[in-house]
Amino acid sequence: MWKVSPTRLEDMCTAIMRAAGAPGSDARLVADHLVDNDIIGHHSHGVIRLWDYVEWAHHGDLIPGARPRIFSETRTTARIDGNWNFGQVVATFATGLAIEKARAAGISVVTIRRVKHIGRLGRYAEQVAAEGLVSMLFTNGGGHGINQAPFRGTERKLCSNPLAMSVPSSLAGPFLLDMATSVAAEGKVRVYRARGAPTPAGWILDSDGNPSTDPEDFAEGGALLPVGGSEGHKGYALAFMVELLAGVMSGGGISGDPGRSFSNDSMVIVIDPELFVPMAELRERSLTLTEHLKDTRLADESQPVLYPGEKEAEARLANRERDIELPDPVRQQLLAMLQRFSLPEAELVSSG
Numbered sequence: 603m604w605k606v607s608p609t610r611l612e613d614m615c616t617a618i619m620r621a622a623g624a625p626g627s628d629a630r631l632v633a634d635h636l637v638d639n640d641i642i643g644h645h646s647h648g649v650i651r652l653w654d655y656v657e658w659a660h661h662g663d664l665i666p667g668a669r670p671r672i673f674s675e676t677r678t679t680a681r682i683d684g685n686w687n688f689g690q691v692v693a694t695f696a697t698g699l700a701i702e703k704a705r706a707a708g709i710s711v712v713t714i715r716r717v718k719h720i721g722r723l724g725r726y727a728e729q730v731a732a733e734g735l736v737s738m739l740f741t742n743g744g745g746h747g748i749n750q751a752p753f754r755g756t757e758r759k760l761c762s763n764p765l766a767m768s769v770p771s772s773l774a775g776p777f778l779l780d781m782a783t784s785v786a787a788e789g790k791v792r793v794y795r796a797r798g799a800p801t802p803a804g805w806i807l808d809s810d811g812n813p814s815t816d817p818e819d820f821a822e823g824g825a826l827l828p829v830g831g832s833e834g835h836k837g838y839a840l841a842f843m844v845e846l847l848a849g850v851m852s853g854g855g856i857s858g859d860p861g862r863s864f865s866n867d868s869m870v871i872v873i874d875p876e877l878f879v880p881m882a883e884l885r886e887r888s889l890t891l892t893e894h895l896k897d898t899r900l901a902d903e904s905q906p907v908l909y910p911g912e913k914e915a916e917a918r919l920a921n922r923e924r925d926i927e928l929p930d931p932v933r934q935q936l937l938a939m940l941q942r943f944s945l946p947e948a949e950l951v952s953s954g
């Protein structure tokens with residue numbers, strides 16, 4: 603494993619994206635997203651993703667610097683064309699617009715299409731919660747990134763179609779559900795592969811449809827299973843609904859009718875909770891709920907009951923100042939990208 607400070611890692615990623623053509627503020631924003639994901643332990647959406655982004659930019663699939671365009675809007679809705687820029691840039695813009703509209707009108711629905719990987723959905727749900735608003739997000743792969751089997755199927759047919767929801771809280775972080783509809787995000791299998799470790803049982807099938815724990819089997823054409831184990835119809839049904847809300851409703855691609863290339867087509871819904879309940883009551887009652895659930899006999903004394911989002915909020919507080927540990931293949935990728943653009947930090951990474 604390679605240890606690196608968050609600041610140095612963010613500077614390196616920013617430099618790489620600038621060299622790949624991104625304006626400085628976009629490069630910094632994407633780097634901040636990736637490094638924050640590593641800080642909170644979501645390495646599947648950390649700097650491990652940068653390689654793909656640089657390759658996409660190189661092949662013209664991602665257009666650094668392209669500005670998102672609102673191609674139609676009402677007081678409560680907007681349809682955004684991401685113009686194939688970095689997903690983090692487009693989704694941050696779309697979420698900001700949804701926040702603005704919900705502040706003015708109480709609720710908003712914004713769709714996004716033609717946008718590259720938006721990363722961890724929780725980041726946008728956190729952006730909304732920080733404004734005292736409630737969010738729901740749905741994202742597909744635009745008919746690409748096919749890696750999940752439908753319930754009762756044995757082959758890849760869908761993307762891991764994530765969804766997120768947030769409610770503001772007075773705790774360390776917002777109440778935040780942020781999940782793939784497959785049993786785990788595809789990037790988590792990548793992380794196991796990079797570490798040379800087996801995946802937990804029940805995550806993947808090999809390309810013949812047999813259960814497997816070897817991440818190489820997934821890489822060679824296997825499939826992720828829908829969330830829910832033997833009750834996988836629920837994860838699959840959620841993934842199906844995400845295709846409709848994020849793909850069909852945005853005018854983007856869907857499984858079976860893909861767009862030009864991988865696109866995290868999305869729907870962002872923002873609600874002003876104070877139209878329904880005063881903020882003080884929302885905070886107080888959600889705290890009562892949390893305390894009620896935590897006050898229980900535990901299956902394992904070392905594993906307390908958590909509220910959704912607690913793990914990420916606590917990890918951010920605990921790890922912010924600590925070095926990040928990354929597997930060697932990720933260091934090698936960073937080194938290759940720094941060398942490709944003749945960036946001076948290459949020496950540091952090669953000796954790291």
Ligand SMILES: NC(=O)c1ccc[n+]([C@@H]2O[C@H](COP(=O)([O-])OP(=O)(O)OC[C@H]3O[C@@H](n4cnc5c(N)ncnc54)[C@H](O)[C@@H]3O)[C@@H](O)[C@H]2O)c1
Binds near residue numbers: 647724763779
């Ligand atoms: N952009 C994309 O195309 C894409 C695709 C798939 C997934 N993703 C992202 O991948 C990330 C990981 O997804 P995942 O499904 O593997 O997430 P996960 O299984 O790590 O977490 C899912 C949710 O469960 C909550 N949680 C975890 N432990 C808990 C506990 N003990 N008690 C209560 N709640 C708990 C977490 O706070 C989180 O909200 C997400 O951020 C998701 O947005 C992105």
